[in-house]
Amino acid sequence: MALDIRTSELKEPVDVAEYLFRRLHEVGVRGVHGVPGDYNLVALDYVPKTGLNWVGNVNELNAGYAADGYARIKGISAVVTTFGVGELSLLNAIAGAYSEFVPIVHIVGTPSTLSQKDGMLLHHTLGNGNFEVFSEMSKNISCAMAKLNDPHEAATLIDNAIRECWVQSRPVYITLPTDMVQKKVEGERLKKPLDLDHPPNQSEKEDYVVDVVLKYLHAAKNPVILVDACAQRHRVLDEVHALIEKSNLPTFVAPMGKGAVDETLPNYGGVYAGDGSNEGVRDRVESSDLILSIGAIKSDFNTAGFTYRISQLSTIDFHSDYVRVKYSEYPGVRMQGVLKKVVAKMGKLNVQPGPTASNNIAHEDKGMSNNEVISHDWLWPRVGQWLQPDDIVITETGTANFGIWETKFPKGVSALSQVLWGSIGYSVGACQGAALAAKETGNRRTILFVGDGSFELTAQEVSTMIRQGLKPIIFLINNEGYTIERYIHGFDAPYNDIAQWNYTDLIPTFGGTPDNSKTYRVKTKQEAEDLFNDGEFAAAGKLQFVELFMPKEDAPKALKLTAKASAENNAKQ
Structure with missing residues (x-):
């Protein structure tokens, strides 16, 4: 009662x-x-x-x-x-x-x-x-x-x-x-709606941190900006872009920060990942006397095997719950408020230009007749030429995660990957969720790049995509097994091999029909070119599944470097 x-x-x-x-x-x-x-x-x-x-x-x-x-x-x-x-x-x-x-x-x-x-x-x-x-x-x-x-x-x-x-x-x-x-x-x-806002920083403390940041920023001769994943996760991209555009400083992203920055901005320079960096980026970042590091997560795969060569004495770190200026840490000072005030009070800075990112394909990979085999050096810049503004791009742990570093994005592209946790098969499920979110927010194209080994872990989620009427473009990279594991250890070991499926047959098995889906098998650069130039394919009017054949022994340069460092780290006694 x-x-x-x-x-x-x-x-x-x-x-x-x-x-x-x-x-x-x-x-x-x-x-x-x-x-x-x-x-x-x-x-x-x-x-x-x-x-x-x-x-x-x-x-x-x-x-x-x-x-x-x-x-x-x-x-x-x-x-x-x-x-x-x-x-x-x-x-x-x-x-x-x-x-x-x-x-x-x-x-x-x-x-x-x-x-x-x-x-x-x-x-x-x-x-x-x-x-x-x-x-x-x-x-x-x-x-x-x-x-x-x-x-x-x-x-x-x-x-x-x-x-x-x-x-x-x-x-x-x-x-x-x-x-x-x-x-x-x-x-x-x-x-009464939920209050989802953070309480503001204590103003006196925030102003002090802003003054310290500005002192070092104005004194720097060749500062740069480096943006990483937590800038996205903690929703400070508006403040970050205001900083990039007003300062005009050379701006780079870490691999986990890919997609956080408008890569069409003239001062965007590419991906910094230590030895795995885009061309010209490592020298420019590591020679800088001040790095404004925003939302950094310095994990092994995010730094190409801990090959960062950045001194903390040259770094100001902005995070969700603290700011660190060189070796002085200011807990409880969130980056949003600090970045806003830094931009407002910035004034004139010393700006030394940096490299320019591009989707240019290396000369040796341009010719169709020389080598019809699809290489990673050819594929990823070519993908960048094909992508459209506001696309959602999902890459799987392995070749795709590292290859996408070589792709310059159009404006508004969102990039999804799992660089830190690195659970293989993640991207197939994530593609379903992202495609559903895209459908709810204006039918943005959703594009997945996944290796054959990873795909076999979570392939059945494609059936959910079909059932929900989603229209992703799925590129399955068929390179005969676990490539990143091969480069870490056991290149020809049987534990890095997988069963060879008839991948395109899975689409009708999962409920695909000619009305809601289409499959392709692409084995040469010319076939890939034809597909990238196909307007109906680009329009993404139905779920499209592309089996893309690549050599077993090929991999992005950054993957090879990171795998070597990982193997050496695993072997330490």
């Missing part, structure tokens, strides 16, 4: 599940990824009721990859799994999102609070009455957790989790027991 009285005191009673999905709708989620299971089925009934689309993935791991790709385009995503078996299948994808600062709301349908309290021997458990073991596994890869065990706390917990997901740009974990789905919460709260 007490519960009924408390419910009657609610001004606008709303079911917990409805409240949750309406909040997700409020922050921009429209497609909900996941897999149904008996502990989440009643909750899923609320998805269409709240204006959301249930995607329905083939498995939880793919759903997580898809949610990751969706979030990188839309800003945040949601994925629903069932207790135990479902959530554990998702964890690899959530760990990747955590490491790479991708905001995903992970909702787990769990057994009822009564079943958990009584320690019942239920399916999807370990049989020991411990219902906390799986949430404990998620604790270290979530920036907030919300266990909706009490309807009187549920709305507050939901609001806090979604806010933290957005603000920290990392996954959060929400449990929704079966007996809580239809419990009532105060719906009047929904009239």
Whole structure:
């Protein structure tokens, strides 16, 4: 009776599940990824009721990859799994999102609070009455957790989790027991939108940091700007572009920062990755007396095997929760406010020009008759010539991730990759999520480059793309196995070989028809040229799958360098 009285005191009673999905709708989620299971089925009934689309993935791991790709385009995503078996299948994808600062709301349908309290021997458990073991596994890869065990706390917990997901740009974990789905919460709260803004920096502290930054910036003889992934993840690209355009300083991106900068700007110079840098970039960056480093993640693959040669004495680091000027660190000072004031107070700087990025193909790779084999040195600049403004480009760990460094993007291109976590197969699921987000935001072309080995891990997600009416262009690089592993160790070892599939036959197997899909097999440069020049292909009016044949022994130069460094690091005693 007490519960009924408390419910009657609610001004606008709303079911917990409805409240949750309406909040997700409020922050921009429209497609909900996941897999149904008996502990989440009643909750899923609320998805269409709240204006959301249930995607329905083939498995939880793919759903997580898809949610990751969706979030990188839309800003945040949601994925629903069932207790135990479902959530554990998702964890690899959530760990990747955590490491790479991708905001995903992970909702787990769990057994009822009564079943958990009584320690019942239920399916999807370990049989020991411990219902906390799986949430404990998620604790270290979530920036907030919300266990909706009490309807009187549920709305507050939901609001806090979604806010933290957005603000920290990392996954959060929400449990929704079966007996809580239809419990009532105060719906009047929904009239007030969530506050997703960071509190401003303490003004006196911020002004001091700005003055220190400007002092070194004005004293520098040849400063440069280096932009990395956290500039994208923490939503400071407007401030970054204001800095680039007003300063006119030579600007470079790290591999994880590819797509963060408008590469058509005259002062954009290319990718800096130590020894794996674009032509002329390494010398220009490493000879600079001041580097404005924005959102850096200095991992091995992001630095071509830790081959950065940048002194901290020549670096100012801007991050989401601190600024470091040389060896002096200023915690609690977010980069947004600092960058805005630096731009406003900048004045005249010493500007020494840097290299210019291009999609020029090396002379030895231009001729069609000399060598018809498609090489990486030829492919990636040619892709840059073919891309269009606002494309979404997804590249898989391996040859594609490194090859795309040699591609200069048109304006507005978004690049998705998983350079730090590096889970092979990620890109296929991410392509589904990104293509769905693109469909929701104006039908941007979505283009995937994936190796044959990686594709075989998550190939079935193409069926979700077909079922959802998505129209990505998928380039499958058929080079007979795990290329990056070959270059790290065991070039001819059998463990780096894979089964050779009839890849194009998978499209009709997954539900493709001539109306919604088309396949191609491309073995020569001339065939690739014909495809790149085909207007119907470029229009992307249906899902298109291209099997692109490349030599087993070929790889981008940056991959070879990084693989060598990785092998040496692995061998250290």
